[in-house]
Amino acid sequence: MLYIVLGIITTLFAVVGVAMFAFGISRMVRTMRLGRPVESERTGPFGRRLTTTLLEVLGHTRMLKRPWVGVAHWFVMVSFPLLVFTVAEAHGEVWDPHFHLPLIHDWTVYGLAIELIAALGLIAIVGLALYRQIAGPRRRGRDSRFANSVHWTAYYVEAYIVALLVAIFVIRGFKVAMADFPFPVWATPISHALGAVLPASEPALALVAAFKLIISWMFFMVLAAVLTMGIGWHRFTAPFNIYFKRDPEGGPALGGLKPMMDKSGTKPLDFEEADPDEDPFGVGKVEDFTWKGLLDFSTCTECGRCQSQCPAWNTGKPLSPKKLVMDLRDHAYAKAPYLMQGVTEETPDIHDDVLSLLGQPLVGTEEEGGIIHPDVLWSCTNCGACVEQCPVDIEHIDHIMDMRRYQVMIESSFPSEANTLLKNLENKGNPWGMAEDRRMDWMAELDFEVPVVEDRLPEGTEYLFWVGCAGALEDRAKKTTKAIAELLHMAGVKFAVLGGMEACTGDPARRLGMEYVFQMLAQQNVETLNEAGVTKIVASCPHCFNTLGNEYPQLGGEYDVVHHSQLLAQLVDEGRLTPVQPIEENITYHDPCFLGRHNKVYTPPREIMEQVPGITTKEMHRHKERGFCCGAGGARMWMEERIGKRINTERVDEALTTDPDTVSTACPFCQVMLGDAINEKKSAGEAKESLEVVDVSQLLLRSVKPDAAASEEEHKEKA
Ligand code: SF4
Ligand code: SF4
Known part of the structure; x- marks a missing residue:
């Protein structure tokens, strides 16, 4: 019985x-x-x-x-x-x-x-x-x-x-x-x-x-x-989530951003013909995400690996990539039963609770009943640490960017400081709003001529040197630009620059969510590059490097793009540049997110330093794949950082634990952000006066050309 x-x-x-x-x-x-x-x-x-x-x-x-x-x-x-x-x-x-x-x-x-x-x-x-x-x-x-x-x-x-x-x-x-x-x-x-x-x-x-x-x-x-x-569910959904991830080759959703697609989901959005009522201008409601986005949210295991690496979360900001995914998931599943029945805000006699659920803004403050707080959305630096860490291939950045696109292009709602950035990009083609001809100022201090493209790339040119806005217009970054140009010249590499014809790649606009401005700048650059017959580019800024190499193909710009650290490491390896002057310093290297995590370039900058006699390198605790952002990515460079500890200060605090004489990096934005934090530390008496942040190309130049080291020392002393 x-x-x-x-x-x-x-x-x-x-x-x-x-x-x-x-x-x-x-x-x-x-x-x-x-x-x-x-x-x-x-x-x-x-x-x-x-x-x-x-x-x-x-x-x-x-x-x-x-x-x-x-x-x-x-x-x-x-x-x-x-x-x-x-x-x-x-x-x-x-x-x-x-x-x-x-x-x-x-x-x-x-x-x-x-x-x-x-x-x-x-x-x-x-x-x-x-x-x-x-x-x-x-x-x-x-x-x-x-x-x-x-x-x-x-x-x-x-x-x-x-x-x-x-x-x-x-x-x-x-x-x-x-x-x-x-x-x-x-x-x-x-x-x-x-x-x-x-x-x-x-x-x-x-x-x-x-x-x-x-x-x-x-x-x-x-x-x-x-x-x-x-x-509970991830054991069933994870294999599908992995199968349908963005990169068919199996990598995480890093590198270039995916283009905005039209309502069919199969064609990139053409702004000339797009209709904001029909075509998705980003994501304004949870059902505007693709089904893969909804699968992403359903698959999160809540392991928190993303959160533990997120620079925003680690510096006291409200953004946790895990919580963002969980909030979107909970909202999607709360709303789904009504959407499946065709219930909308216009349906007669619906219960107040249902009405308020359906009308909840996806992005909004507590008072507005928003699912994602604007401070959460705008804290992201697009550093990619979350995407890189996620064991089930959730594509956080794509979702954050889709929400930003809607906020910027449909709601015109974004941190007001970024207004100036957009205006400058639209009117002057660079974030600082400087005149085009200022892009060539850095060349004046060189003792050789840098060929500037007029229409076509000069005969025999091997590389187009993409200087970038920071490299051309920002004082600290200009030193890197000059160092790269000198090194290429010394190694006998035939290169040319676009000079005033170069415009911002559009990366800050795109990462802000203003796809329209990105497309405008990118199309202009692609036209210039294609008309000049450019096939090979060396870029000094990892953001430009990423955009030119991974995003311009979406607009018909197919180039072989290398970062300057890759080319310089190769030139040293080939014996075309020989570091001779010892640099007796302890140096810690900061991995720029858009060079390292987004594009897997970890070794060349380290190889360059290994080849310079005298340098002792010491890694920070968070390095390579687990490197920690400087705080500039995702257009954050152009926004105030009002909540929590500053990300660049956190990074410099970590750098200081290695007791460095110099912090090295390979990105003009990292150089500026870390430089600012170091200066604050110096003012507070928390860092030695001689501490500086330099690009690996500057270190290489000091060693390859000893008089460059002497003149930099002189300059430092005067400063
Ligand atoms: S991209 Fe970076 S800042 Fe943005 S959520 Fe992911 S880890 Fe945080
Ligand atoms: S790492 Fe991925 S699975 Fe883990 S909490 Fe973050 S989003 Fe969820």
């Missing part, structure tokens, strides 16, 4: 569990379908995308960025599908405690695999649960990567896995005690050890099997009932 009752109860749980889970999946899919279409490139090539998915899921390639957590998670992950066999077996055991799975019931490999995976899975999940306690917000507050996560769901999932795995061993122990266990001791030692202490009780075995089935099917019911349970 007991077995019949248990059999009926567990079967009912299975039926309801399967039905609810199927309903959950269908609701999730219907929610995604509310989103806009995606670019066609996201669906292929199938083989490449499948390989990436398998590597990332089975190989845990992204999880292993935190090795022991990655290994522990791998065991928990594989225990899940493997233990499906034991769940199937339990459905027989509740009816008949002597039940075994057909065919494999006495296969030692099966017995061993389950024993091993269950044991390692148990150790792993207990380890992860303990880690959550140690690194959790109760101990570490805002510094915890689990701050902002929903904790009960994590505890529930962890408790479920522990209970399931323990139940497996207990059932096996009963079978050993009942002398009904076909596997040898060497393959199943834990089960045999338990069998030695458990009674040979058939009803007890059936009860434990029933318990195991009830918690298992309840797990699926809870998943369906609490659809926003990130830590």
Whole structure:
């Protein structure tokens, strides 16, 4: 009788569990379908995308960025599908405690695999649960990567896995005690050890099997009932999220921004023909995200890796990329049932709560009932640390930028300081609003002629040197420009510049969300470059380097673009530049985000310093992939930083822990931001007076051309 009752109860749980889970999946899919279409490139090539998915899921390639957590998670992950066999077996055991799975019931490999995976899975999940306690917000507050996560769901999932795995061993122990266990001791030692202490009780075995089935099917019911349970659902959604990620080659969504697409989702938006009522000018409502965006939000595991690396979050700003994703997810799932039924704000007789939910602005203050606070949206530096860290390939920057685009182009709502930037870009083609001919001022101090393109690139020119607005107009950055020009000249590289014909690449406008101004500037530059016959470009600014190389192809500008650190490292390697003068200094190198994380150029700047005699380098704690932003990206250079600690100050504080004589970098914006913070530190007596921030090209020039070092020393002394 007991077995019949248990059999009926567990079967009912299975039926309801399967039905609810199927309903959950269908609701999730219907929610995604509310989103806009995606670019066609996201669906292929199938083989490449499948390989990436398998590597990332089975190989845990992204999880292993935190090795022991990655290994522990791998065991928990594989225990899940493997233990499906034991769940199937339990459905027989509740009816008949002597039940075994057909065919494999006495296969030692099966017995061993389950024993091993269950044991390692148990150790792993207990380890992860303990880690959550140690690194959790109760101990570490805002510094915890689990701050902002929903904790009960994590505890529930962890408790479920522990209970399931323990139940497996207990059932096996009963079978050993009942002398009904076909596997040898060497393959199943834990089960045999338990069998030695458990009674040979058939009803007890059936009860434990029933318990195991009830918690298992309840797990699926809870998943369906609490659809926003990130830590529960990611095991099903992550493979799809990885498969459909932006980069078919498998990289994270870094580098260039994706262009704005028209309403079909397949064609880039043409501003001449676009209709803001029809075409998406960014994202103003949660259903304006693409279905992949909604899948992103559904897949977040709430692990907080993004948050722990975010410079905004780490300096006390309200932006947490994790919380942003979770808030968008919760809002999407709250709104979806009404949208699926076609309910709108205009529907007659709708309840006030529904009306206010449907009318909630996506971006707005608390008083406005906004889901994402404007301070959250505008704190992002586009540094890419979140995207780089995310184990399930969520594309935070794209979503932030889509919301910015709507705020800027439709709502005209953005930090007022950026107005000047936009005006200057539109009227003068540079962020400072300086006259075009000032772009050539830096050449006056050189003792050789730099060819300036008039119409066509001069015969025999190897590289077009893209100077960039900062490099041409900002005093500190101009030193880098001169150093690069001198080094190229000394190495015999034939190069030319566009001079007054060069305009801003449009990066600050694009990262602000003003796509229209970006397109205007970019089209103008592409036209100039194409008419001049440019094929190879060396850029000194990583933002220009990124835009020219990764974004201009979207507008018909296909060039072979290198960063100056890459070209200079190559010239040293080829013996065309020989560093001779020792520089006896401790130097720490700051990775610019748009050179490092966005474009994976980590080695060349370090190689240059390695080749200079005398330099001792010391890495900051956060470097290379985990480098920490200077605070200038995402058009933040042109906005006030009013909340929390300044990001550049945080970075310089970290640099100071290496006790450097010099901080080096390879980006004019980093140079300015770090230089400003260093000057503040000097004024406060917290940094030595001689500390300076220089570009690696300046270091190289000092060593290659000793008189350059002497004149810089002289200049420093005078300063
Ligand atoms: S891009 Fe950088 S600043 Fe923006 S959310 Fe991600 S980590 Fe934070
Ligand atoms: S967005 Fe990615 S990194 Fe951030 S919490 Fe979610 S899963 Fe983790």
